[in-house]
Amino acid sequence: MYPSLLKVTLLAFTMAMGTSAYAAGDAEAGQAKAATCVACHGVDGNSAVPTFPKLAGLGHKYLLKQMQDIRDGRRPVALMAGQVDNMTDQDLADIAAFYDSQSRTGGMADPDKVALGRKVYLAGIAERQVPACSGCHSPTGNGNGPAGYPALGGQHADYIAAQLKMFRKGYEDPTGRTNGGEAKIMRTTAFRMSDMEIEAVASYIAGLQPTP
Structure with missing residues (x-):
């Protein structure tokens, strides 16, 4: 690692x-x-x-x-x-x-983005030291409730992509999203990702089927 x-x-x-x-x-x-x-x-x-x-x-x-x-x-x-x-x-x-307490409805992934999105979500981007999303949000997208990591599976791709771009902006600009904690995990991660990678992983997340 x-x-x-x-x-x-x-x-x-x-x-x-x-x-x-x-x-x-x-x-x-x-x-x-x-x-x-x-x-x-x-x-x-x-x-x-x-x-x-x-x-x-x-x-x-x-x-x-x-x-x-x-x-x-x-x-x-x-x-x-x-x-x-x-x-x-x-x-x-x-x-x-x-x-x-409510059950989340599932979503659909863009087939053209699944391969890249799966790679980013499950394996990260080692050459840019981007950790796998699954480390905190679980391979199935169910998150880690006690740790405060949200369940992402089935979330709207547009919303996920917008938040990642706001975190990326917040890495250097206080008008971006900065409430991810002092460790800046989300800001640092998003800062190292391209628009294509963000949109691909957001689409992959949307296609993960929520489980109870």
């Missing part, structure tokens, strides 16, 4: 082991509190529009952190402005519990 790949793996493990406890959520209460989320993310968290992420089955810990980051200004999302500003941590934990 390349030294920098080993470093990324160790940093990811350290982050997972050192993350503080998150509030437990009530899925039933969260369903009612998520009423304003339905227009973009769907009744069950399976959005119809590919620019809006599917929240179903994404992972409670990850969902809660992202909503807290949006509320507290660590992750600016223009379309989310005002949506969670007045919600407490318990409100957000309940919403996260509701969406995480």
